Amino acid sequence: xxxxxxxxxxxxxxxxxxxxxxxxxxxxxxxxxxxxxxxxxxxxxxxxxxxxxxxxxxxxxxxxxxxxxxxxxxxxxxxxxxxxxxxxxxxxxxxxxxxxxxxxxxxxxxxxxxxxxxxxxxxxxxxxxxxxxxxxxxxxxxxxxxxxxxxxxxxxxxxxxxxxxxxxxxxxxxxxxxxxxxxxxxxxxxxxxxxxxxxxxxxxxxxxxxxxxxxxxxxxxxxxxxxxxxxxxxxxxxxxxxxxxxxxxxxxxxxxxxxxxxxxxxxxxxxxxxxxxxxxxxxxxxxxxxxxxxxxxxxxxxxxxxxxxxxxxxxxxxxxxxxxxxxxxxxxxxxxxxxxxxxxxxxxxxxxxxxxxxxxxxxxxxxxxxxxxxxxxxxxxxxxxxxxxxxxxxxxxxxxxxxxxxxxxxxxxxxxxxxxxxxxxxxxxxxxxxxxxxxxxxxxxxxxx
Amino acid sequence: xxxxxxxxxxxxxxxxxxxxxxxxxxxxxxxxxxxxxxxxxxxxxxxxxxxxxxxxxxxxxxxxxxxxxxxxxxxxxxxxxxxxxxxxxxxxxxxxxxxxxxxxxxxxxxxxxxxxxxxxxxxxxxxxxxxxxxxxxxxxxxxxxxxxxxxxxxxxxxxxxxxxxxxxxxxxxxxxxxxxxxxxxxxxxxxxxxxxxxxxxxxxxxxxxxxxxxxxxxxxxxxxxxxxxxxxxxxxxxxxxxxxxxxxxxxxxxxxxxxxxxxxxxxxxxxxxxxxxxxxxxxxxxxxxxxxxxxxxxxxxxxxxxxxxxxxxxxxxxxxxxxxxxxxxxxxxxxxxxxxxxxxxxxxxxxxxxxxxxxxxxxxxxxxxxxxxxxxxxxxxxxxxxxxxxxxxxxxxxxxxxxxxxxxxxxxxxxxxxxxxxxxxxxxxxxxxxxxxxxxxxxxxxxxx
Numbered sequence: 001x002x003x004x005x006x007x008x009x010x011x012x013x014x015x016x017x018x019x020x021x022x023x024x025x026x027x028x029x030x031x032x033x034x035x036x037x038x039x040x041x042x043x044x045x046x047x048x049x050x051x052x053x054x055x056x057x058x059x060x061x062x063x064x065x066x067x068x069x070x071x072x073x074x075x076x077x078x079x080x081x082x083x084x085x086x087x088x089x090x091x092x093x094x095x096x097x098x099x100x101x102x103x104x105x106x107x108x109x110x111x112x113x114x115x116x117x118x119x120x121x122x123x124x125x126x127x128x129x130x131x132x133x134x135x136x137x138x139x140x141x142x143x144x145x146x147x148x149x150x151x152x153x154x155x156x157x158x159x160x161x162x163x164x165x166x167x168x169x170x171x172x173x174x175x176x177x178x179x180x181x182x183x184x185x186x187x188x189x190x191x192x193x194x195x196x197x198x199x200x201x202x203x204x205x206x207x208x209x210x211x212x213x214x215x216x217x218x219x220x221x222x223x224x225x226x227x228x229x230x231x232x233x234x235x236x237x238x239x240x241x242x243x244x245x246x247x248x249x250x251x252x253x254x255x256x257x258x259x260x261x262x263x264x265x266x267x268x269x270x271x272x273x274x275x276x277x278x279x280x281x282x283x284x285x286x287x288x289x290x291x292x293x294x295x296x297x298x299x300x301x302x303x304x305x306x307x308x309x310x311x312x313x314x315x316x317x318x319x320x321x322x323x324x325x326x327x328x329x330x331x332x333x334x335x336x337x338x339x340x341x342x343x344x345x346x347x348x349x350x351x352x353x354x355x356x357x358x359x360x361x362x363x364x365x366x367x368x369x370x371x372x373x374x375x376x377x378x379x380x381x382x383x384x385x386x387x388x389x390x391x392x393x394x395x396x397x398x399x400x401x402x403x404x405x406x407x408x409x410x411x412x413x414x415x416x417x418x419x420x421x422x423x424x425x426x427x428x429x430x431x432x433x434x435x436x437x438x439x440x441x442x443x444x445x446x447x448x449x
Numbered sequence: 450x451x452x453x454x455x456x457x458x459x460x461x462x463x464x465x466x467x468x469x470x471x472x473x474x475x476x477x478x479x480x481x482x483x484x485x486x487x488x489x490x491x492x493x494x495x496x497x498x499x500x501x502x503x504x505x506x507x508x509x510x511x512x513x514x515x516x517x518x519x520x521x522x523x524x525x526x527x528x529x530x531x532x533x534x535x536x537x538x539x540x541x542x543x544x545x546x547x548x549x550x551x552x553x554x555x556x557x558x559x560x561x562x563x564x565x566x567x568x569x570x571x572x573x574x575x576x577x578x579x580x581x582x583x584x585x586x587x588x589x590x591x592x593x594x595x596x597x598x599x600x601x602x603x604x605x606x607x608x609x610x611x612x613x614x615x616x617x618x619x620x621x622x623x624x625x626x627x628x629x630x631x632x633x634x635x636x637x638x639x640x641x642x643x644x645x646x647x648x649x650x651x652x653x654x655x656x657x658x659x660x661x662x663x664x665x666x667x668x669x670x671x672x673x674x675x676x677x678x679x680x681x682x683x684x685x686x687x688x689x690x691x692x693x694x695x696x697x698x699x700x701x702x703x704x705x706x707x708x709x710x711x712x713x714x715x716x717x718x719x720x721x722x723x724x725x726x727x728x729x730x731x732x733x734x735x736x737x738x739x740x741x742x743x744x745x746x747x748x749x750x751x752x753x754x755x756x757x758x759x760x761x762x763x764x765x766x767x768x769x770x771x772x773x774x775x776x777x778x779x780x781x782x783x784x785x786x787x788x789x790x791x792x793x794x795x796x797x798x799x800x801x802x803x804x805x806x807x808x809x810x811x812x813x814x815x816x817x818x819x820x821x822x823x824x825x826x827x828x829x830x831x832x833x834x835x836x837x838x839x840x841x842x843x844x845x846x847x848x849x850x851x852x853x854x855x856x857x858x859x860x861x862x863x864x865x866x867x868x869x870x871x872x873x874x875x876x877x878x879x880x881x882x883x884x885x886x887x888x889x890x891x892x893x894x895x896x897x898x
Contacts (some may be wrong), residue, residue, distance in 0.1 A: 079808040086800050095690055097763055098796045102753045103819045106812040148800035157801060220769070228870070240545055258870045259894040260709030308784060308897035314546055316878070320669070323877040325872055327898035335757060347547045351535050351597035353604060353898060359528040363555040370552045421707045421773055422675070428772040429765070445708040446895075448757035449776035449802060 034095065035088055035141055036121055047437050052146045053120050063111030063128070067237050068145065076149040080112045084127050086148070091139030102412045105129045105136070158449075160340075161439045164396075165196050167287040167379050171199040177389070180218055187218050188430040190391070194264065195427055195441050198284050199392040205268060212268040212416050216391060220422040223262055225255055226315070226322045231415040233267065240315060242347070248403035251284060251373050252345035254394050254417075256311035257324035261343055263420025263445070265394040269384035271412040279404030282295055283380040283391065284373050286398045287444065290331055290339045293369055300365035305331040307362045310350035311343065325350070330366070334448035341446040344398065348369065375397065384413070393419050395444030420445045455758045483544065484537055484590055485570055487628065497885050501595045502569050509820050512560030512577070517594065524597040529561045533576050535597070538587030554578045554585070570642040607898075608787075610888045613845075614645050619682050622646050628839070629667055636667050637879040639840070644876055644890050648732050648829055648841040654717060661717040664838060669871040672711055674704055675764075675771045682716065682862040688762060691796070697852035700733060700822050702771040703793035703843050703866075705760035706773035710792055712869025712894070714843040718833035720861040728853030728860050730839065732829040733822050735847045736893065739780055739788045741817055749814035756811045759799035760792065774799070776881040779815070783897040790895035793847065795819065822847065833862070844869050844893030869894045 056069040059420060064082060068076045085101050087093065091099045108132035118139060119125050126137045173193040179186030180202055193200035216222045222229055239245045243337040255261050257360055274277070294301040332341035346366070352359060384390060390401065394417070404411060420443055428440045505518040515532060517525045534550050536542070541550045558579035567573050567588060575586045628635030629651055642649035654660055661679060665671045671678055688694045704710050721728070743750040759776040763777040781790035795815070801808060833839060841848065843866070853860060869892055877889045 077805070079792070081812045082801060082808050085798070085812065094691065095591065097761070098691055099798055103795055103812070103816040106816050108809060144800075148802065150802045150808075152804075224670045224673075226874075242543065242547055258709075259868075259896070260707075260870075300657075306784065310898055312546070316881075321493060321878045321882070322874050323881065324874045325896070326870065326894070327896045329897075335755065346552055348550065349534070349548055351593075351599070352531060353597065353599045353607075355601075356526070356528065356599070359531050360557060360597075363534065363552070364557060365531045365865075367552040367555050374778070413846065419708075421709075421775065425675075425771050425773045428774070429770045432765075432772065433770070444773070447708070447774070447776045448778075449759055 011026055011031070013425070022280070023290045031090060032118065032122055032139065035139065036143075039322075049143045049146045052142065054117065054142055056121070057115055057123065058116070059112055059115060063113060066112055070146065074146075074149075074151075074153070075155070076145065078145065078149075080110050080127065081106050082150075083112065083125055083140065084110055084129075084136070086140055086144065087125070087127075087136070087138035088140050088144070089136075092138055096188055105133055127213050134225060135319045146171075158439065162441050164287055164441055166285060168285070168380070169197060171449070172380055172382055173197050174203050175200060177202050177205045177215070180215065184430065184434060187426075188434050191219070191423070191427045191430060192435075194391060194393060194423075198285055198397045199390070200388040201382075202391060205389045207268075207270045209270065209414060212266055212389060212414050215268075216264075216266060216416050216418050219264070219418050219426045222356070223417040223419040225258070225262060225417065226313075226320070230414055230416045233411075233415055235411065238335050240318075243401075246279075246404050246406075249401040250346060251286075251370065251398040252347065253286075253343045253398055254345075256343040256345045256348055257313045257326050259326055260420065260445075262417030263443075264391055264418040264423050265399075265427075266389060266416050266418070267384070268389040268414045269412075270384050270414055271386055271410060272384055273406060273410040276406035276411055278402045279406075280381055280383045280398045280402045283392055283397050284376060284378065284399075285396065286342050286344070286373070287339055287396050287442075288378065289369065289373055290342060292348075292372060297365070297368060297373070299361070300368050300371070301331065303358065303361050303365045304369065305329050305333050307352075307354050307358050309352065309362075311345060311348040312350040313348065313432050330369075332446055340442060341395065341444050341449060343395075344369075393420075393423075451698040466780060476846065480539060481567065481571055481588065484588065485592075498595045500589065503566065503572070503591055506564055506566070506572065508561050508564060512562060514563055515561055515574070516749045519595065523595075523600075523602070524598055524666075525594065525603070527594065527598075529559050529576065530555050531599075532561065532574055532589065533559055533578070533585070535584065535589055535593065536574070536576075536587035537589050537593070538585075541587055541835065542672075554582055561877050585868065607888065611890050612734055612775050613890055615734060615740070617734070617829070618646060621829050621831055622649040623652050624649060625662070626651050629664065633879065633883060636875075637883050640668070640872070640876045640879060641884075643840060643842060643872075644892070647734055647841070648845045651838040651840060653836050654838045656719045658719065658863055661715055661863050664717075665713075665715060665865050665867050668713070668867050669873045672866040672868040674707070674711060674866065675762075675767075675769070675773070676704075679863055679865045682864055683860070687738050689767075692850075695728075695853050698848075698850040699795060700731075700735075700819065700847040700849045701796065702792045702847055703794075704762075705797055706762045706775050707791040707792045708775060709869065709894075710891075711843050711866035713840055713867040714848075714864065715840045715866070715874050716833070716862045716864045717840060718835050718862055720859060721833055721835055722859040725860055726854050727851045729830055729851045730833045731824060731849045731851070732841055733848075734792050734845060735793065735822070736788055736845050736891075738822055738825070738879050739791060741821060743823070746817060748810070748815070750815045751782065752807065752810050753818065756801075756803050756807050758799040758801065758811075760794060762850075763797040769805065779818075782805075782897055789891060789897055790844065790893050792844075793818075840894060842869075843874075 053071045054068055055071050057242055058067045062065055064080055066078045107130045111128045113128045114126040116124050121142050122139045124139050126135055129136050175190045180190050190200055235246045236244045271355045308329055310325055313324045315322045330344050334340045424440050424443050432440050485701050503517055504520050507516045509516055509554045513529055514582045515527045560577045562577045563575040570591050571588045574589050575584055578585050590834045624639045629639050682692055684695045685693045757776045757778055759774055762773045764771045778795050870878050873892050880887050
């Protein structure tokens with residue numbers, strides 16, 4: 001693997017490339033067969049792309065571009081350099097998708113010299129790699145070209161498929177503990193609800209401490225934080241965090257002081273005495289709130305997307321002292337001005353360090369956002385009962401809690417987290433292995449696409 | 450904790466605020482004493498801020514601002530809303546720094562009504578909280594005002610303190626295993642080298658498997674990934690990753706497909722037979738490379754900071770299949786156009802999905818960056834010997850490896866990671882407890898400030 005390998009190994013690798021080059025050797029058929037089988041890893045390709053064949057292919061702009069017309073009428077146009085970067089010959093791409101194309105050949109003089117079809121499923125391209133580089137010849141499967149087509153229309157369709165659903169169900173989405181634990185179908189249902197609605201309750205979980213870790217590990221290892229593998233939400237005297245009291249908690253994301261705040265948050269209700277008044281949980285979709293804010297007050301939306309805040313936790317009286325700080329805007333946009341991340345916890349805000357003229361507008365915008373959330377009826381409000389394990393996306397949903405009255409320890413939740421990238425990975429795997437191969441929706445992990 | 454608490458609890462909290470209000474009760478002296486003691490958590494305040502006293506304080510713009518002249522001549526100017534957000538009365542701030550100020554009072558009509566000194570170390574402010582809100586009165590310590598002053602000059606000084614050092618030592622920074630393990634002073638030295646130079650070798654580590662976890666846990670728990678708690682770098686047949694072969698590896702960041710790629714990378718050399726030729730490690734500071742690129746080719750710099758790429762890992766043949774994807778630009782800038790993050794691994798790049806006109810310039814820019822790195826002499830190149838444990842910041846440094854020849858298993862490194870936020874937290878704690886209280890430098894965690 002050496003996209004820009006040291007000079008001494010370059011000749012060796014070039015020789016290797018020549019030796020295995022798909023259109024020059026005896027292994028060609030076998031290689032092409034393996035290549036086409038790899039598409040099975042992406043179910044969506046199987047479902048929606050594999051029946052697309054090429055009607056016409058042509059070279060334009062003196063070799064700068066390749067145009068393709070597909071059997072459904074769609075037209076694609078690929079830059080010579082883009083194609084070269086996607087060459088699938090054995091010297092350019094490993095069987096685990098590692099890209100081995102040397103970057104130095106991706107220069108402005110690189111041109112497509114020739115395009116031919118190898119059956120219906122493989123395009124073979126010859127490039128002139130630019131001054132002193134000679135020619136390179138390699139295959140690209142047609143499914144790959146269609147799946148990764150970057151026309152405006154293709155990119156729009158992909159964006160639509162990944163878009164979030166904001167519609168709130170009247171009933172909190174639920175799955176059964178035994179289903180989640182015993183089969184991947186049950187696991188998939190749970191993760192789909194989490195992805196679509198941002199929240200799901202796992203019902204009838206044994207009220208034994210530690211069970212939450214077994215549930216989390218259906219996705220992957222838990223995400224450890226300064227609060228450990230799991231944490232106990234009980235009311236304690238002199239709490240280090242207001243969560244460990246009986247006080248009301250305003251809407252917040254957990255642990256925004258991390259570069260990657262916890263992803264999926266889980267709270268397992270082990271004890272909650274019926275006579276306790278209050279202590280209900282409230283969950284709200286902050287991506288939806290951001291869109292409402294963008295509509296109602298575009299000026300406030302813009303300032304929350306531009307002005308950095310610092311989330312801060314300083315605990316020097318712990319056995320392992322913590323001093324965590326993270327600065328970024330509350331709303332995070334990609335290059336298309338779409339919201340791709342959002343973290344907020346007013347209680348964790350360090351003093352604002354911005355240009356003077358931004359101070360007042362920032363606070364007005366923040367207060368307005370909280371005001372919108374507090375008056376919204378588009379929330380999930382519920383009281384957990386023992387055996388409930390509520391799970392929600394801490395990168396998309398904010399949560400709050402009403403205050404409660406009762407004796408210490410009679411409301412006991414055990415909590416843990418799962419990292420957001422690993423959640424999304426598991427969901428994408430299940431979409432491909434058990435579902436229709438759709439793309440995982442945005443999950444608030446700052447990913448731009 | 451309820452910055453925007455539900456209406457029903459508002460009256461209760463207001464009453465509480467009245468009860469404890471610092472300037473109305475018998476607990477005033479005790480409260481102010483506790484308040485001033487909290488500064489001990491930030492050593493820098495003790496060292497550089499605590500001797501700053503106020504020479505003059507005034508209200509301007511009809512209560513919109515408070516101006517302060519300090520005994521060293523520095524002039525600060527604070528917005529009324531900013532001050533209100535930093536009120537330190539017991540109803541506005543817990544003893545663990547949680548900010549309890551209700552956001553709805555931070556409105557445009559909020560004004561400073563009165564400012565007085567309470568001794569030399571505390572400013573007491575009275576605000577008119579706006580229509581229908583009445584007045585609020587509370588203290589702010591002078592050290593806090595000076596430390597968090599957001600004048601252009603104060604912010605410039607903070608930025609300078611956090612800036613990275615790019616100067617490469619001729620000798621690779623080293624610390625002794627026994628020093629790291631036995632004292633916080635040794636730990637601090639190690640983390641300081643890592644912060645200043647981006648790399649440090651821990652010497653004379655016992656060549657026992659698992660020792661690396663003990664070293665990592667001097668900072669905090671290890672960061673688990675799809676490769677587990679630790680991973681073994683040995684040459685294997687049919688490797689799932691080119692790292693597990695004898696091939697040369699180009700410069701890369703590890704696991705860029707995560708939202709938060711691994712922070713501090715550690716590689717413990719357990720076996721490396723002397724007769725093996727090659728297999729050297731090379732490390733380069735990519736933040737420095739970015740600055741060189743900005744100077745040499747500002748157009749390339751801008752395109753790498755604007756165009757999103759997708760890093761992708763698809764492993765469906767694992768016992769737990771993985772399908773990880775993360776999209777963002779290779780260079781990440783904050784609002785001041787400073788580099789705050791960078792991830793690159795050409796081998797992990799998915800097909801580019803961008804506007805057509807960006808395709809060619811992007812690849813030219815990427816090739817140029819790699820070319821700069823490959824020709825740079827500003828690298829650390831070294832051959833590990835058994836007992837060496839190299840540690841480097843995977844968010845700042847890229848690493849590569851020369852190819853090597855020899856039998857399978859005769860070069861054996863064990864690796865692990867530590868999360869970048871927790872590394873920075875531990876370093877900041879040690880700066881404050883053992884050092885001069887300086888601010889932790891930027892570590893590539895995308896933090897804007």
